[in-house]
Amino acid sequence: MSFRFSGSREPVLKNIDLNIGTSEFITLTGPSGCGKSTLCLSICGFLPQEGDEIEGSIRLGRKNVQDHSVYELSRWIGIVQQDPEAQLCTLNVMDEVAFGPENFLMSKEDINKKVEWALDVVGAKHLVGRETTNLSGGEKQRLAIASILALEPKAIIFDEPTSQLDPKGSAQIFSIIADLQRRTDMTIIVVEHKLRQVLPLSSRVVVMDKGEIVLDAPADTIMEHRSMLQRVGVRLPQHNWGTTPPRGENGHKGEILSVNGLHMTYPGGKQVLKGVDFSIGRGEKVGLMGDNGSGKSTLLLNILGLEKPGAGTVLLEGRDAGKMSMRERAKTIGFIFQNPNHQIFESTVIKETLFACENFGMDDQESRKSAKDMLEGCNLGQYIDRHPYGLSYGEKRRLNLASIFIYGPRLLLMDEPFIGQDLNNLNQLMSLTDDFTRKGGGVLMVLHEPEIAEMYCDRLVFLKDGRVAVDEPTEKAFHLLREMGELEYVPEVLPDGSGT
């Protein structure tokens, strides 16, 4: 089949030929924007919408998808989406799982049985009675899975189900998916960038690029296509994605950031930071890892000055940040938030880039000129007058960086900047931050994937329960983390050849 959205010239999907058998476990992967999600939504009947053009056909069993409503199809196929927040529609765990069966007018007894079974499969029976708002990201995603399972579809699509979870949460979700495969004969399709956990479960891997299927092969043969996959931007596990940069001396001297004995307690009484000490030198890229809730984001906000520590100090280039104004701190620090959309405010790419310059009262003419250079450097030169929201995810991320680098900060803080990014986007982002550190800037980035940390970070700081548990050069840190049993944070194969 082929698919073209209303109003766009290029088709998103081209000549897709795909047959999936009962009980198969398929991993669908490919770079951002390759058409994976469009394909999934078409299979479930959410697309085409009015005006979209579709050629060819999709069949579920003997049903032609286009002849049936989403409602009818939902008894056949369900979809679990990325965002754990946005797909829960009720306030209570029980209501959420019962939601589907209730809409299909099943009897109360039936519904109760289905709810109990579904919660049991995802290991969430203990959550009954809880309010959905108070659940963790991982728990929410388990609930989302249960609420689809309660309809007992014949197939489930998981669209990057773990992109917003920490490694432990991800591992749990994948073990639930594995369990599901063992306990039922459901067909399972997982759309995923992070292949490490999903590949061992899959029978087949389908790779898409630019709207086409470029590979459809048994999962155990995928390494044979290594070079092609790497070119497309697929992040293969057990494989060095790039050349590890030389580490150690970087030609710069002195510290950019020094955090000493930082304590922080939230008004509700929850103590998040319990004495954090570490520092970042000029030209250094430091990875910040740890479970969700270990205090990573809070630490970044404390460094920036948007949260105030209960005790301890933050030194920026040797100066006590507590005595600097918020604006001064903002000028020294660039901050990349998790979701690129949260930090795009203006109506054109160039205005967006100049946003901070205006706030800092920088010279207009000069800024405008350097903004253009900056956008060229970030590969965004052709979009200067475009609306930023028309950019792709990867382009938005680069725009975020451009609009920060323009005012010349010395420290870059990044809060999980790599969610849902393919290898090409990753490489582009990292080469931009490399330029930044080469000029003497320091980077502190929160990240979850050990493979990325291995590739880019000089050093790792691992937070556990509000304290620094590990602060070592990357390789040594991995060895320590392995000894601590934090295996989700260690690459499958370490540079010295030892595995987890």
Added chain:
Amino acid sequence: MALVPEMAFRKDDSIIHRLHPITKLVFLICFCILVLVLANLFFSILFLVLIVVLMKVARIPLRVFARRARFIIMFTLILFLLQVVFIDNGKILFWLIPELAPGIGPFVPVTTLGIERGIVIAFRFLCIITSSFLFVATTHPNDFAYALMQVGLPYRYGFTLITTLRFLPLFGSEFNVVRRAQVARGMETAIRPKNLMRTIKLTFLPLLVSGMSKVDALSISMEGRGFGLHKNRTFVRKLRFSGPDAALTISIIFITLLLCIWTILISIPVEYHL
């Protein structure tokens, strides 16, 4: 940011919390009718005392009003003063603006009736505010939505309420992130009248965009689970309308009717009585 009102549901297990939401809704409606119908000082004070007692029973401390105290007091005072200034019937106590010169003034008489009506109106306002709060504080909004659907509200409307409640806190936290992102790029922390419009413009867009993507995901999630397929749906959640609920609802309606009839009767001059 307090997008979620401070005066919201307070989890507890008091006798009032346990009542069916419809019972409480009937009480609230009847109570407000009576507050408006029985316009004299005696009843106004009686009603306010009743609400205070009920709040004690529901274990809701009066200090929950502290955060809104300024607004409530201001509004009560304004209502009171409006009556005092505009009602000139009754015995004149004094003039707000004395005689300025022979023949000019005095203006704005303050009368006994004006003060009495002012107090009644102020009490009415307090009664309505506090009783509404009592309802909100003792009724989980989710239960309320399900209860309304139980008595016939089409489920699409009921779920509009539920998803709104579900997403309000989410938008609150998104708003915080956007504001932080702005401050991180040098925008002023405080919102001043001067930069208010700019702040709104710059905040609205990212919130709208992330809101739209959430709405997309939500509609896929709801439609993908059959929402909207049938005219009706099953409800597993049981909200029991118990014996006491029934008894209470009937007596509340009965008392309200009685009092209303009584008011109408006494307000009609005796010579017209049959």
